[in-house]
Amino acid sequence: MRKSSVRKAIIPAAGMGTRFLPITRAQPKEMLPVVDKPVIQYVVEEAISSGIEDILIITGRGKRAIEDHFDISCELERKLKQNKDSRQFDEDRQISSMADIHYIRQKEQLGLGNAILHAEKHCDDEPFAVLLGDTITIPFKGEKSCTNQMIDSYNKYHSSIIAVEMVARKKIKDYGIIDGNELEDGIYSIKDIIEKPKPENAPSNLGAIGRYVLTPDIFDLLKDTKPGHGDEIQLTDALRKLNRPIGLVTKCRRYDIGDKLGWMKSSIELCLEREEFAEELRAFLNTLNCSEKMA
Numbered sequence: 001m002r003k004s005s006v007r008k009a010i011i012p013a014a015g016m017g018t019r020f021l022p023i024t025r026a027q028p029k030e031m032l033p034v035v036d037k038p039v040i041q042y043v044v045e046e047a048i049s050s051g052i053e054d055i056l057i058i059t060g061r062g063k064r065a066i067e068d069h070f071d072i073s074c075e076l077e078r079k080l081k082q083n084k085d086s087r088q089f090d091e092d093r094q095i096s097s098m099a100d101i102h103y104i105r106q107k108e109q110l111g112l113g114n115a116i117l118h119a120e121k122h123c124d125d126e127p128f129a130v131l132l133g134d135t136i137t138i139p140f141k142g143e144k145s146c147t148n149q150m151i152d153s154y155n156k157y158h159s160s161i162i163a164v165e166m167v168a169r170k171k172i173k174d175y176g177i178i179d180g181n182e183l184e185d186g187i188y189s190i191k192d193i194i195e196k197p198k199p200e201n202a203p204s205n206l207g208a209i210g211r212y213v214l215t216p217d218i219f220d221l222l223k224d225t226k227p228g229h230g231d232e233i234q235l236t237d238a239l240r241k242l243n244r245p246i247g248l249v250t251k252c253r254r255y256d257i258g259d260k261l262g263w264m265k266s267s268i269e270l271c272l273e274r275e276e277f278a279e280e281l282r283a284f285l286n287t288l289n290c291s292e293k294m295a
């Protein structure tokens, strides 16, 4: 693979996950299974398939399972060897040797902006990708990964890139919404971003989906950012001060796994795309349709 202009990725995964209580009392939402993989494995795979060589995961209290997941499990490998299960053995090895994964702990959950500040030394003045650890993206057929599409835009505009998508009016209050001028199809020069506005005050219906390519000047802007919405240091408040970032409508589907319904939808849709499950699951879903009609 050709060396990418963006070599590093930050995956913030330290949030408390209050929207997914009670399951997040004792386990990270980033480790929730979607079909047969934890959410964060999809995120790491997206980074790697985009040419990223170095990944920093921001973890926190109660998130040890994430580190264990990407570690080598000697006991498990021994067992798989004994069972002569070479397919599972190779799959397991592949997970533990995925990329150079580093970890840093965010000791207090002071917001996404604060989590990203923990990556300053690691990024060493290079542009970097941010992939939220509770968000899965699946590229449209024939398209590159979401992060790869963003790196392509970064190479063209040399500005920070924020992935956006059209959000339904009633969901606007849950997103950072951009105000911008369309430069070309699906590409906006951003004038402002408003964190979780009321629909009547929103400048557009284009909301940030949890994928960014950022230039290192974001760190100084984050240091100057006071707690905002929810009394947390919001990445959006620092992004507002960047010099004309670009909003990119990426060609992908996106699931917010931090949201209970988002997680359920992702599990069903991605299961339907797997040959070994599709037929039976579809038949099962059809029986639910029948009982709904009968009710």
Ligand code: UTP
Binding pocket: 012, 013, 014, 015, 016, 017, 018, 019, 020, 058, 106, 108, 109, 110, 111, 112, 114, 115, 132, 133, 134, 135, 258
């Ligand atoms: P969310 O906005 O979903 O916040 O974080 P949250 O605290 O995890 O979840 P809720 O809203 O209480 O349910 C988006 C991403 O940023 C990370 C989360 O782990 C998630 O991947 N995050 C958030 C941090 O790493 N640190 C924080 O202080 C907040």
